[in-house]
Amino acid sequence: MMISTKGRYALRVMIxxxxxxxxxxxxxxxxxRQDISEKYLEIILKSxxxxxxLIGQRGKGGGYRLSKAPDAYTVGSILRLTEGSLxxxxxxxxKAEQCPRLTSCRTFSMWHGLDKxxxxxxxxxxxxxxxxxxxxxxxxxx
Amino acid sequence: MMISTKGRYALRVMIxxxxxxxxxxxxxxxxxRQDISEKYLEIILKSxxxxxxLIGQRGKGGGYRLSKAPDAYTVGSILRLTEGSLxxxxxxxxKAEQCPRLTSCRTFSMWHGLDKxxxxxxxxxxxxxxxxxxxxxxxxxx
DNA sequence: ATAAATACCAATTTCATTAGTAGGTTTATA
DNA sequence: TATAAACCTACTAATGAAATTGGTATTTAT
Numbered sequence: 001m002m003i004s005t006k007g008r009y010a011l012r013v014m015i016x017x018x019x020x021x022x023x024x025x026x027x028x029x030x031x032x033r034q035d036i037s038e039k040y041l042e043i044i045l046k047s048x049x050x051x052x053x054l055i056g057q058r059g060k061g062g063g064y065r066l067s068k069a070p071d072a073y074t075v076g077s078i079l080r081l082t083e084g085s086l087x088x089x090x091x092x093x094x095k096a097e098q099c100p101r102l103t104s105c106r107t108f109s110m111w112h113g114l115d116k117x118x119x120x121x122x123x124x125x126x127x128x129x130x131x132x133x134x135x136x137x138x139x140x141x142x
Numbered sequence: 143m144m145i146s147t148k149g150r151y152a153l154r155v156m157i158x159x160x161x162x163x164x165x166x167x168x169x170x171x172x173x174x175r176q177d178i179s180e181k182y183l184e185i186i187l188k189s190x191x192x193x194x195x196l197i198g199q200r201g202k203g204g205g206y207r208l209s210k211a212p213d214a215y216t217v218g219s220i221l222r223l224t225e226g227s228l229x230x231x232x233x234x235x236x237k238a239e240q241c242p243r244l245t246s247c248r249t250f251s252m253w254h255g256l257d258k259x260x261x262x263x264x265x266x267x268x269x270x271x272x273x274x275x276x277x278x279x280x281x282x283x284x
Numbered sequence: 285a286t287a288a289a290t291a292c293c294a295a296t297t298t299c300a301t302t303a304g305t306a307g308g309t310t311t312a313t314a
Numbered sequence: 315t316a317t318a319a320a321c322c323t324a325c326t327a328a329t330g331a332a333a334t335t336g337g338t339a340t341t342t343a344t
Binding site: 088121 | 150153154177217230232243248249251252253255259260263
């Protein structure tokens with residue numbers, strides 16, 4: 001399993017906010033609508049705010065809203081932010097130290113190819129696409 | 143991270159055996175060559191034998207050998223066997239119960255498309271390809 | 285002014301999975 | 315028949331995911 005609840009919840013929230021444009025939406029409201037624990041959602045939203053994907057408005061009447069248009073967020077960018085990495089194997093993770101077996105590794109190219117495939121797929125889809133696809137009944141199956 | 147050591151070790155072992163054809167190769171020898179703990183490797187080999195991917199020959203002079211030609215094993219089949227599932231998200235796992243949000247899910251099609259992409263990529267590469275690619279210096283980057 | 289609603293923050297807990305160990309039993313063969 | 319091998323069951327340690335707990339700071343509506 002590559003994508004945890006963190007990434008999946010983040011995507012759902014971004015779509016939710018895109019579908020409720022205008023004023024700031026309180027965390028409580030998103031949590032109820034998406035059936036996610038408020039406190040856990042808080043952690044996820046904090047990271048999205050830190051990276052300027054969302055604007056968090058404090059105080060009464062506050063809440064969260066998108067900082068950009070829905071078509072300016074790729075699925076890949078949101079997942080990389082919340083998941084940390086989308087690498088399918090440890091040796092492709094940026095944070096990992098280089099594998100000592102690399103020079104004689106029979107599988108590295110294959111992993112690299114897989115990684116590229118995944119990244120390009122996820123970077124080719126935006127939040128706007130996900131909204132539109134649902135309305136149109138479309139899908140992304142190639 | 144989608145692929146754990148179990149799947150990666152399994153692949154390395156299959157390639158190792160493909161590169162040492164003929165007699166049975168004892169676990170001890172594979173473990174040394176691949177620098178994997180004997181006891182942990184045992185667990186992995188057991189599952190490969192159970193699914194008839196390998197033949198385990200008991201007794202003195204015994205060991206493991208491939209049951210088929212290297213080009214008859216796809217990377218996908220080996221990884222599915224050892225990892226259990228290659229699904230990028232929980233809702234695509236066969237064993238998972240159907241998600242109650244499915245009918246209104248904005249992201250399911252996208253996940254499904256990603257899953258298909260991954261499976262097709264991994265099912266399109268065989269152990270023989272991995273051996274050949276290394277010898278030729280090839281890669282799989284599309 | 286102030287009460288209420290909100291985001292923000294740090295630390296801890298629970299749970300499942302991964303990764304690996306330990307010790308023994310069975311089987312074949314040299 | 316001693317030895318080398320696979321096979322088997324059970325356990326343990328480490329890691330990461332998924333929350334939970336208990337607050338503090340900020341803004342606004344009244």
